[in-house]
Amino acid sequence: MKKFIIKRYVDKLSIQDIDNFAKSNNILLDNEEINYIYNFVKNNWQNILNDNDLIITEIRKKFSGNKANDMEKLYFEYKNKYKNFLNN
Secondary structure, eight states, X not given: OHHHHHHHHHHHOOHHHHHHHHHHTXXXXXXXXXXXXXXXXXXXXXXXXXXXXXXXXXXXXXXXXXXXXXXXXXXXXXXXXXXXXXXX
C-alpha cells in the first residue's frame, strides 16, 4: 500500500515541486540541476527509498561542495523523518 501511495505522489511530482522544495530548504539549483533531480526521482524513486549508497554516489557525481553536502544532509533528514512510514 505504501509503495502505491509513494508512486502516486511521484507520478504527480512536477519540476516546479523540485525547485520549490530545494528553495524551501535553502538550496538554489539551476535549471539543469532541477531537471536532473526531477528525472532521477521519477526514474529511481524505489531506489531512493532503499539504497543510500546509490543516492550519495549520484549526489556526489552531479553536485559538488556545499550543495552536495546540503543535499546529502537533506536526504538523510527526510529519510529519518519518514522512516516509520517507509519501514512499515
